[in-house]
Amino acid sequence: MSHVPHELAEEFPDLAQRISELKQSDRRFAHLAEKYHAVNREVHRAESSVQPVDELEEVRLRKERAALKDELYALLTH
Structure with missing residues (x-):
């Protein structure tokens, strides 16, 4: 599969280190x-x-x- 856009570290590049830290320390x-990550995929x-999914399902996702x-x-910047 090709590169998946909208990964968290790409969405918040200035917070990549904080993302990594919180994944380890905050359940x-x-x-x-x-x-x-699952929904983004x-x-x-x-x-x-x-x-493929119908249009309504894609909008919901x-x-x-x-x-x-x-x-x-909000958690990253708290």
């Missing part, structure tokens, strides 16, 4: 980061037609990814 952050597979990203950012 909630680690869980949310793993969930973000689903979005990528849908967008690249590797695993994108909204879920955005909500997770917002929650992760």
Whole structure:
């Protein structure tokens, strides 16, 4: 599979070290980061037609990814 866009370290390059630290030290952050990663992969597979889904499902996945990203950012900057 090609490079998957929207990985956390790419979304927040200035916070890459903090992402790594929180994945190790904060269970909630680690869980949310793993969930973000899984949803991001689903979005990528849908967008690249590797695993097509209907339009509503793709929109739902994108909204879920955005909500997770917002929650992760709040934890990163807290």
